[in-house]
Amino acid sequence: MTTRKLGRGVALVGAGMSKFGSFPGKNSRDLFVEAFQEMRASVDKGLDPRDIEALFIGNYSSDLFENQGHTAPIMADWVGLTPRPAVRIEDACASGGAALRQGLLAVASGMYDMVLVGGIEKMTDLPTERVTDTLATAADMVYEIPAGFTFPGFYAAMATAYMAQYGAPLDVFLKVGLKNHDNGALNDKAQFGQRISSIMEARKASAAKKGNPIPTWETEMDFLRDPRANITIAWPMRLYDCSPISDGAAAVLLVSEEIARKFTDAPLYYIGSGQASDAALHDRPTLTSLPSAKLAAQSAYEMAGVKPADIDVVEVHDCFTIAEIIASEDLGFFKSGEGWKAVEEGVTARSGKRPINTSGGLKSKGHPVGASGVGQVLEIWKQLRGQAGERQLPGAPRLGLTHNVGGTGQTTVVNIFERR
Amino acid sequence: MIDNQFTSTAYYQSVAEEKISGTHCKACGALHLPPRPICPRCLSDDVEWVEFGGKGVLKAFTVVYIAPTVMIAAGYGRNNPYVAGIVQLDEGPCISAQILGLDMAHPETIAIGAPLSATFVERGEGEAKKKFLAFQA
Ligand SMILES: [Zn+2]
Secondary structure, X not given: OOOOOOOOOEEEEEEEEOOOEOXXXXXXXXXXXXHHHHHHHHOOOOOOHHHOOEEEXXXXXXXXXXXXXXXXXXXXXXXXXXXXXXXXXXXXXXXXXXXXXXXXXXXXXXXXXXXXXXXXEEOOOOOHHHHHHHHHOOOOOOOOHHHOOOHHHHHHHHHHHHHHHHOOOOHHHHHHHHHHHHHHOOOOOOOOOOOHHXXXXXXXXXXXXXXXXXXXXXXXXXXXXXXXXXXXXXXXXXXXXXXXXXXXXXXXXXXXXXXXXXXXXXXXXXXXXXXXXXXXXXXXXXXXXXXXXXXXXXXXXXHHOOOHHHOOEEEOOOOEHHHHHHHHHHOOOOOOOOHHHHHHOOOOOOOOOOOOOOOOHHHHXXXXXXXXXXXXXXXXXXXHOOXXXXXXXXXXXXXXXXXXXXXXXXXXXXXXXXXX | OOOOOOOHHXXXXXXXXXXXXXXXXXXXXXXXXXOOOOOOOOOOOOEEEEEOOOEEEEEEEEEEOOOOHHHHXXXXXXXXXEEEXXXXXXXXXXXXXXXXXXXXXXXXXXXXXXXXXXXXXXXXXHHHOEEEEEEEO
């Protein structure tokens, strides 16, 4: 593969996000405004938004979720940035990561010195089965969905292939979710920012209050193994293996490297980006890895001139718990078939040697699909600048990576950022 | 003018006749299911129809409890789950399909590699009624 180079350096100088969650009465533009305002406030030396030259907005399906197409100009208008060009980027759940990459290419090409990259999704207005239907359109509606597959179902099928090939136990998936809730409990933007233990105690208290028999769970794993507390969505994926249905928005500001220090003394440099496409899940040589993720990672590492071991902060696309395990292998942090052991041994915990999803990941933070790829960058922005509060990783992390998957890996985007 | 005959409509017409039709690339020999007008392996468009025998093995599966609306309309859901899976045909290609006859109450006993045979299921009402490829354990 050819190592691709950027035409010029690009820096990240501002980043903001709305809270992720369920917000009746707020649509995607309302949430985008919140993300934009926080982004604006995050620019250390101040920003005149009129200097923004173009907008790249990641959004999966405002058409089906909100009955609204052509969303990019609306976002531009609501933050006062018309008549600047505004384009919507759609690559399913990787729309945000793909929008970042398009913003990168636009600045690196020399066309623009400053662009705004956004990600938006408003999912909670629809009932669950229609959300399921809408997400299904990210797969092949002609040849995959008629089999009865849902998105939890696709990842569940990958989990059965992974368990059969590598001997991973069912419990390991629950441990990924548990870990991500531990992290998300320290993130005030998270939709489900509670530890599993807190959720469990709240359930017991609620049962007592209603005069119902009090469940006998003693540990978090007791709770997660209880089929009444943790219902099966698509075996072996249960409720606490699945990222939630979410509303949210995120926005970041990209500028050419030459002007980065006009905005902050602590910019992040956007040094690597890779993206790859792939066929339907059934048409791939493997079901225990995402070939597009391996290729995207390889391109991003080569462009950045770094190795997996150099990366300090990692946000991966844990739309389902099995996806985090597969991602940790595809990105080269663990050998094939060993990602699950790393979970068992606590290696991917915040205190472990290879922390993954310190933000809480999509599982705990929430997964407003088109916003997620941009939302992941917020964690990199905070961790690399030492602003992650209670969940701050020690050792002044310098390199951060985001891994953002569309569908079951028909698209993967990997982006790498550096603090110098 | 090029008139591509290897369409999804043609594929589903063959399914309606309870046949499994894909393509054979005359340039490199690759087989594809569903049919493909351009061979993704060698990029040749010199392809022809081929019929698959319908025997295969289970590669991956799931037992779906939270169903999409089309499957809810077909009577499935929380209290009546179903299996969706990926099947590798003896000829090589893999396809997604509903799988019948597996022990859904004990999914941990379902073996990857289990032999399966093609069958056909009908879903939808009236004009929208359509046959789909499925497999039987
Ligand atoms: Zn060929």
